[in-house]
Amino acid sequence: MDNPSLRELQQPLLAGVGCGPPLQKPGEPQLGPPFRETAFAESLRGWQFLPPPVPSVSAGLGELGPPDLEHPQRQEQQHFPSLDDKPQFPGASAEFIDKLEFIQPNVISGIPVYRVMDRQGQIINPSEDPHLPQEKVLKFYKSMTLLNTMDRILYESQRQGRISFYMTNYGEEGTHVGSAAALDNTDLVFGQYREAGVLMYRDYPLELFMAQCYGNVSDPGKGRQMPVHYGCKDRHFVTISSPLATQIPQAVGAAYAAKRANANRVVICYFGEGAASEGDAHAGFNFAATLECPIIFFCRNNGYAISTPTSEQYRGDGIAARGPGYGIMSIRVDGNDVFAVYNATKEARRRAVAENQPFLIEAMTYRIGHHSTSDDSSAYRSVDEVNYWDKQDHPISRLRHYLQSRGWWDDEQEKAWRKQSRKKVMEAFEQAERKPKPNPNLLFSDVYQEMPTQLRKQQEALARHLQTYGEHYPLDHFEK
């Protein structure tokens, strides 16, 4: 059911309960005061103020005044419960039923997977082809492949002890690039940790990816965080934080602020199907819906949370099926189909901003790589399974077939680009290795706006300690 009419259905029969003020589209004349407090104040001027009925008081008796039929959306007025034989409960809007029936969760044929291309990169329904220009589609392709190349090199560098840790994005490049391309550059991104392709699409330089992984002097994060914890204020990419799902309620708050600022801006929040089990996910979804926030919840369902397969993560129809439970518009897409991801995100963005409501996109995909460099996934899944996805359903291959069938790419360009992208990555990598680490004083700064005395004393104590015992510390690698 389309949302506006559902909202009408949800108009409370008892006052003081239910939705906030009516939806406003930007640019349209104000329908009324935007905030409850002023609405209430407004009501005091012209109306006989009556306290809302206490829910536990039975029989709702008392003279509350005639219903205002001219202004059905005013929340302050008091309606006497109707004498029609319809449920009057404030908690739900529904009909009565006299047959005992449990709703069966539909897991066998759940929410369908939206796709535009088949596994060979051919458009299935031409009316769904976004008809993107060659230049844009090539940018998709180059972002995904450059990410893939960078992943290979940085994964290796961890194996060689050059960086302490790494997480690859193999198989999920389509989810990053398809969604990033559908957003405005100023839309705010909250990620989990496997969304480097979003930054790549926004032209975050290789030098800075590497700087963060190496924790060298060029790292905007000043060497404080472990690798892959990227952040970029200029590109509106909120810094990655290790604890899972904490970004979800934060993203909702940011979206609310964007709404208030009339910023014409959406917030996108990425998370995996595992993180969706966290309590914070529930909080985020519920807040976004009740507070009517312009946010896109983007779930990367890649089949595994470290070793935990989806069969042990949830028993319902994935994450998409949870959206309606919160009153959130939801869709499931083929995450390995960059055009499907693009189309869904584009439409979600348009409506989230126009209608100030959240959207949930569950992008089905597969985690081809290990969870991280600390993981060996052969301990819990077969190599055959991984190979299937790598060979038969990979976002990069599918897009390449699309490009080739349009005559926009060929084997020679592929060969040249592989060489070129590898060269770019290697150059950035070698430079990153050579740079020193930041000055150890940066251990103490940015914890507070103004460093408190206690902390300054600790900083000075370290400085004195290094003067005497400096030979036992790797000071040569750090900036003086």
Added chain:
Amino acid sequence: MAAIAATAGRLLRLRAAGAEGQWCRLRGAGLQAASAAGDAAQRRHVAHFTFQPDPEPQEYGQTQKMNLFQAITSALDNSLAKDPTAVIFGEDVAFGGVFRCTVGLRDKYGKDRVFNTPLCEQGIVGFGIGIAVTGATAIAEIQFADYIFPAFDQVHVIREVASMAQEKLGVSCEVIDLRTILPWDVDTVCKSVIKTGRLLISHEAPLTGGFASEISSTVQEECFLNLEAPISRVCGYDTPFPHIFEPFYIPDKWKCYDALRKMINY
């Protein structure tokens, strides 16, 4: 919150250590000064300090060399064998766990006793409480995944410092490994302070509000007149734990040694 990353390098080294090394006994004990020649071959260097294997204890009967993770697995194995109500659950425990503490247990005891849960720490804890309410035994694993590198056993650092103090300063130290926080072994610590007149406390956690404050406060209440110098605390700084600056953040043996030296010269 479950978290994400790790220093695989260290994890690999610890796996190697598992084959030969032995974590020290956890009971507080007097310092065992390692004789240089005999123990040199057995020492392993990992990260910032040197492991020295414990001498084999005589009072418990037959013993077996294990690393810490193996010891945990063994304890879990014993628990599930003895107690049919015991179950182990948490994130990724079924395949053996990210720290390999539950390897083999699911095969041995079955999937209804060793199982994965969805990714939700509050759920795991609540679920465990519920199990316990019925009288059954709940063993919940809370995962830090590869986010927390294997915890340094600060006792190793302190043992090295005690060794250095003996060598360079002719000072003899008692090394106490507090196994618990609440309650903690006040008597052992106070007896030692009464004997020696000085106390150095060290932990990786930040200084302010850290457990060293608690120990320090109690000791000065109980043993004020026995103290010959202020109690020394060598801890982490009051900042989030840093990545690249780790070597400077850690309360390593040089910082502990320096604090000890100052305390002796007070």
